[in-house]
Amino acid sequence: MKNPSRAKLVDYLLLVPGIGYIFVFITSTVAVTVLQSFGLFSVTGESHFTIENWKIIASKGVIDSLVFSLMLGVGSSVGTVLAAFPLALLLRKTSSWKRSLGSIIKIPLFIPALVATFLIVNLISYDGLVNEALLFLHIVNKPVRMLNDRWGIGVIVIQIWKNLPFVLLIISASIAGIRDDTIDAARNLGAGRLAVVWHIFIPLAMPGVLVAMILMFIRAFGDYPITSLEGPVYPSSIAVRMYTTATLYQQWDQAAVIGVIIIVTTLFVVAGYSKLAGIVTRE
Amino acid sequence: MSGLRLVNVSKSFGDYKAIDGIDLEVQDGEFITLLGPSGCGKTTTLRTIAGFYTPDSGEVYIKDRLVTTVPPNRRNAGMCFQSYALFPHMTVFDNVRFGLRMRRTPPKEQQRRVEEALAMVELEQLAGRKPSELSGGQQQRVALARAVVIEPDVLLFDEPLSNLDAKLRESVRVEIRSLQRRLGITSIYVTHDQAEALVISDRVVVMSRGKIEQIGDPFWVYDHPATSFVAGFIGLANIRRGTVTAADGTVVTVKSDFGDMTMHDEDLSIGSEVIFCFRPEDVIVSGSTGQNSVRGIIDQAIFMGNLTDLFVDVGGSLVRAQMRKGGNFKKGDPIELSIPADAFRILERDNGT
Numbered sequence: 001m002k003n004p005s006r007a008k009l010v011d012y013l014l015l016v017p018g019i020g021y022i023f024v025f026i027t028s029t030v031a032v033t034v035l036q037s038f039g040l041f042s043v044t045g046e047s048h049f050t051i052e053n054w055k056i057i058a059s060k061g062v063i064d065s066l067v068f069s070l071m072l073g074v075g076s077s078v079g080t081v082l083a084a085f086p087l088a089l090l091l092r093k094t095s096s097w098k099r100s101l102g103s104i105i106k107i108p109l110f111i112p113a114l115v116a117t118f119l120i121v122n123l124i125s126y127d128g129l130v131n132e133a134l135l136f137l138h139i140v141n142k143p144v145r146m147l148n149d150r151w152g153i154g155v156i157v158i159q160i161w162k163n164l165p166f167v168l169l170i171i172s173a174s175i176a177g178i179r180d181d182t183i184d185a186a187r188n189l190g191a192g193r194l195a196v197v198w199h200i201f202i203p204l205a206m207p208g209v210l211v212a213m214i215l216m217f218i219r220a221f222g223d224y225p226i227t228s229l230e231g232p233v234y235p236s237s238i239a240v241r242m243y244t245t246a247t248l249y250q251q252w253d254q255a256a257v258i259g260v261i262i263i264v265t266t267l268f269v270v271a272g273y274s275k276l277a278g279i280v281t282r283e
Numbered sequence: 284m285s286g287l288r289l290v291n292v293s294k295s296f297g298d299y300k301a302i303d304g305i306d307l308e309v310q311d312g313e314f315i316t317l318l319g320p321s322g323c324g325k326t327t328t329l330r331t332i333a334g335f336y337t338p339d340s341g342e343v344y345i346k347d348r349l350v351t352t353v354p355p356n357r358r359n360a361g362m363c364f365q366s367y368a369l370f371p372h373m374t375v376f377d378n379v380r381f382g383l384r385m386r387r388t389p390p391k392e393q394q395r396r397v398e399e400a401l402a403m404v405e406l407e408q409l410a411g412r413k414p415s416e417l418s419g420g421q422q423q424r425v426a427l428a429r430a431v432v433i434e435p436d437v438l439l440f441d442e443p444l445s446n447l448d449a450k451l452r453e454s455v456r457v458e459i460r461s462l463q464r465r466l467g468i469t470s471i472y473v474t475h476d477q478a479e480a481l482v483i484s485d486r487v488v489v490m491s492r493g494k495i496e497q498i499g500d501p502f503w504v505y506d507h508p509a510t511s512f513v514a515g516f517i518g519l520a521n522i523r524r525g526t527v528t529a530a531d532g533t534v535v536t537v538k539s540d541f542g543d544m545t546m547h548d549e550d551l552s553i554g555s556e557v558i559f560c561f562r563p564e565d566v567i568v569s570g571s572t573g574q575n576s577v578r579g580i581i582d583q584a585i586f587m588g589n590l591t592d593l594f595v596d597v598g599g600s601l602v603r604a605q606m607r608k609g610g611n612f613k614k615g616d617p618i619e620l621s622i623p624a625d626a627f628r629i630l631e632r633d634n635g636t
Contacts, residue, residue, distance in 0.1 A: 191381075
């Protein structure tokens with residue numbers, strides 16, 4: 001090492017595979033999307049700086065899609081966590097039947113979202129199994145419309161079905177970190193089962209729960225396959241709108257604007273959750 | 284009124300009998316230690332009293348109330364855990380208050396009682412801290428305050444000091460004992476540390492393989508071990524077999540592998556097989572009293588400061604003796620030992636019946 005500056009250069013070069021990857025594939029893609037939204041690096045037309053594309057932010061279609069996707073994101077993350085938490089508690093101590101149940105629950109993990117949607121659409125469509133059963137049992141006298149409903153309940157149900165094992169994994173891990181002694185101590189001091197869940201399990205598993213909610217929100221908010229198959233015709237989810245804007249209307253720059261909106265919204269929500277996590281864990 | 288009563292309590296885990304027919308009566312306000320090696324059933328017994336295990340058979344009474352199938356949260360038993368088991372997300376104050384909240388004690392009274400309990404363990408200053416910001420000794424004192432603040436009918440300790448260093452262990456056990464005396468709460472204390480058991484308890488319950496071997500006050504259990512297990516587990520003991528060769532009503536002669544020993548016993552008859560023991564510290568070294576004197580050769584001499592531990596080869600049998608302070612002992616030196624007749628305890632006897 002005679003020449004220190006040259007040694008430095010080699011050091012920097014060694015960092016290229018790592019930092020270079022981050023720079024080229026992550027930073028640059030985000031940057032290009034942002035630049036495209038301002039008319040630069042345009043795919044379709046001439047490139048020049050403009051804020052014209054950003055006008056769609058005020059259009060009813062984009063706002064409705066954004067609100068709808070936010071709703072899907074929050075609904076799916078809350079719904080999945082609400083479904084996974086009791087299951088995680090149930091599966092905390094293993095026994096042979098719980099192990100089998102645990103394996104069955106994991107099945108959706110191996111089924112792609114698109115296939116999962118098909119499966120469930122078959123179940124809940126106008127003349128699907130569920131309606132047939134309801135009719136047969138005379139619970140309803142005409143089929144219930146559950147597919148492509150305005151509020152995306154069907155989408156949320158599929159999201160929960162598809163992502164339950166994934167969220168269960170995260171929450172189970174954080175529940176596994178709670179010592180048996182801690183639970184015994186609470187029982188010993190007079191806490192019934194519900195009080196143990198409320199005062200011990202929920203607060204101590206909260207960091208894991210929030211992580212699960214963030215990841216689940218990002219998945220559901222940016223989801224394309226489920227909402228494109230099972231979502232309502234209007235409003236479409238924000239991801240579906242981005243796709244149609246780019247391919248159907250050939251407005252790549254406007255699609256970039258929607259892309260930026262998706263990224264920024266996600267960042268805001270993540271920041272919000274983190275803030276919440278800070279408050280919850282401080283208590 | 285009895286503080287606690289176990290009647291023929293048994294509990295198995297699969298094929299493994301963790302406790303087997305435990306009978307125990309504890310006086311109100313008494314401090315009892317369950318002592319034994321790991322796997323002897325002491326912790327199972329404690330957890331059965333706490334309600335974490337339901338016994339397969341038998342009955343548990345706390346203050347004359349039958350609680351065999353009562354869940355732990357309705358037993359009013361305070362417990363201190365080996366791991367302290369403080370709630371990591373709550374402050375010291377909220378940890379101590381937890382039991383009162385569960386009992387829906389009025390908030391003002393909660394405040395007053397928590398403050399009293401924290402004052403009792405001298406931790407008022409740390410009320411706002413989280414458990415992770417406390418030392419092990421402080422955490423165990425919080426656990427103690429948390430257990431006594433609910434005014435439990437019985438206090439249960441599951442090896443509460445085993446995570447503390449030796450010095451701290453001594454001071455905390457004195458603290459536990461004086462607090463228990465002051466509050467007069469019936470206490471059951473589980474430990475595998477015989478010194479701890481002897482120091483802290485009114486009575487010691489020695490357990491082995493799921494059964495009670497002996498119950499008695501510390502001095503009695505040490506001085507009159509009832510079985511070979513107790514003699515070997517508490518303190519040091521030379522345990523030997525022998526055959527009675529002479530008996531005259533109060534004094535018997537027992538032939539053993541290191542000589543004929545005279546000892547006191549009224550029930551043995553000639554020809555009986557016995558197992559007997561004597562403590563190393565009762566052996567008189569290099570000073571014959573004329574009683575039970577044997578000659579041997581030093582096999583090992585270990586100087587331990589306040590005493591010297593000798594292993595003496597007497598006719599091919601190793602006898603352990605301890606004497607206060609040291610002497611100039613060397614391996615291979617000849618030595619004379621004598622064992623007073625009243626130092627012997629008969630542990631097992633076979634009268635040929």
